[in-house]
Amino acid sequence: MPVLLLGVSGGIAVYKAVELTSWLRKRGWEVRVIMTENATRFVTPLTFQTMSRHAVHVDPFVEGEAGVEHIDLARGCDLVAVVPATANLLAKYAHGLADDLLTTTLLATRAPVMVAPAMNTAMWEHPATQANLAILQARGVEVVMPQAAGELACGEEGAGKLAEVTAIAEALERRHRLAGSLYGVRVLVTAGGTREPIDPVRYIGNRSSGKMGHALAEAAAARGAEVTLVTSASLPIPAGVEGVRVQTAAEMEAAVSGRFGAADVLVMAAAVADYRPVQAADRKIKKGQGPMVLELERTVDVLASLAPHKRADQFVVGFAAETNDVLGYAEGKLQKKGLDLIVANDVSRADIGFEADQNAVTVLGATGVVAEVPRMPKRQVADRIWDLVVERRQRP
Numbered sequence: 300m301p302v303l304l305l306g307v308s309g310g311i312a313v314y315k316a317v318e319l320t321s322w323l324r325k326r327g328w329e330v331r332v333i334m335t336e337n338a339t340r341f342v343t344p345l346t347f348q349t350m351s352r353h354a355v356h357v358d359p360f361v362e363g364e365a366g367v368e369h370i371d372l373a374r375g376c377d378l379v380a381v382v383p384a385t386a387n388l389l390a391k392y393a394h395g396l397a398d399d400l401l402t403t404t405l406l407a408t409r410a411p412v413m414v415a416p417a418m419n420t421a422m423w424e425h426p427a428t429q430a431n432l433a434i435l436q437a438r439g440v441e442v443v444m445p446q447a448a449g450e451l452a453c454g455e456e457g458a459g460k461l462a463e464v465t466a467i468a469e470a471l472e473r474r475h476r477l478a479g480s481l482y483g484v485r486v487l488v489t490a491g492g493t494r495e496p497i498d499p500v501r502y503i504g505n506r507s508s509g510k511m512g513h514a515l516a517e518a519a520a521a522r523g524a525e526v527t528l529v530t531s532a533s534l535p536i537p538a539g540v541e542g543v544r545v546q547t548a549a550e551m552e553a554a555v556s557g558r559f560g561a562a563d564v565l566v567m568a569a570a571v572a573d574y575r576p577v578q579a580a581d582r583k584i585k586k587g588q589g590p591m592v593l594e595l596e597r598t599v600d601v602l603a604s605l606a607p608h609k610r611a612d613q614f615v616v617g618f619a620a621e622t623n624d625v626l627g628y629a630e631g632k633l634q635k636k637g638l639d640l641i642v643a644n645d646v647s648r649a650d651i652g653f654e655a656d657q658n659a660v661t662v663l664g665a666t667g668v669v670a671e672v673p674r675m676p677k678r679q680v681a682d683r684i685w686d687l688v689v690e691r692r693q694r695p
């Protein structure tokens with residue numbers, strides 16, 4: 300029986316969280332409720348206690364059976380949802396404040412988190428609220444959007460009304476199915492642009508930031524995969540992921556080829572250099588009067604070199620960063636490198652692709668385009684890509 304930790308913050312929509320509790324219990328969920336002090340002004344804890352058949356938690360200064368209550372609650376659930384999530388709750392969560400039982404538990408949990416905001420239209424549209432939401436989404440928090448239009452309790456018409464209870468419940472069930480969708484699957488992800496030394500202080504690099512690859516690793520770990528991330532980016536290694544730091548194409552090739560045999564899925568999101576200086580100077584090169592010529596040689600194409608060793612049970616995803624004829628080139632790379640899927644993105648656009656926090660991609664398989672993913676945070680693009688991998692591994 301899946302366990303949902305339901306956080307309830309204070310807004311007029313609290314009564315819908317009561318309805319949600321009842322709905323989920325009937326569908327076999329065990330629901331544990333934490334209310335903020337303000338939420339208890341709208342509905343008493345007894346209402347949630349009756350609906351959930353468990354004691355409701357409000358006060359952070361109560362000892363749990365195994366020690367500390369917020370840690371016990373945070374550990375013992377499959378999923379966390381905050382319904383309704385007020386502007387204040389979103390702001391505190393986005394900035395890591397922990398001044399009551401709910402915000403403390405949100406910080407302490409490793410379970411997937413979903414929030415369903417509800418508030419007045421002006422508060423919803425305020426740049427502060429939207430910026431807080433973007434921070435949370437970038438961290439993998441799923442947002443069940445409020446209704447786009449409707450009459451609000453304050454008498455205003457507009458966006459901000461809590462999503463329908465059935466929409467929230469369906470999103471929760473979908474998220475729960477996904478949470479274990481890569482359980483025990485061994486995933487190898489590469490990220491970042493490699494750096495090829497010219498001398499001890501200079502290198503040939505590219506504009507890849509590694510954000511997409513790191514988001515892919517984080518999203519896979521959240522689905523229960525055993526993840527190894529081979530990265531040349533200086534971003535932090537996501538929680539629960541084994542990190543391998545590399546710099547050059549040769550190091551990337553060694554790290555990946557040595558681990559490929561033990562992987563079920565390889566996602567090659569790294570921008571690996573195609574050329575490197577034939578010789579890296581061991582001292583800093585001093586400038587002269589005339590032009591300078593650097594002699595470059597080809598590096599190993601990691602993906603192409605692995606293709607002959609790929610087993611039937613392995614699944615390989617490549618990326619194609621292009622500035623023109625995006626689909627044409629991507630299709631060619633899919634075939635040439637023996638890939639199951641290729642994720643193509645147009646890196647000539649400044650709002651997506653290299654260095655940006657958002658991305659928009661087209662995913663191709665052997666039969667052509669399998670998905671168009673519109674512009675969204677890279678963490679969400681990562682989840683769309685994993686949805687396709689999960690689906691296709693099951694039904695090749």
Ligand code: CTP
Binds near residue numbers: 619621
């Ligand atoms: N790739 C690789 N080893 C390389 C170069 C690229 O494994 N030496 C992988 C990338 O990680 C990516 C895919 O191949 O998944 C496509 O990379 P991309 O740079 O777009 O294409 P290239 O094959 O290098 O072709 P070109 O540079 O001519 O576009």
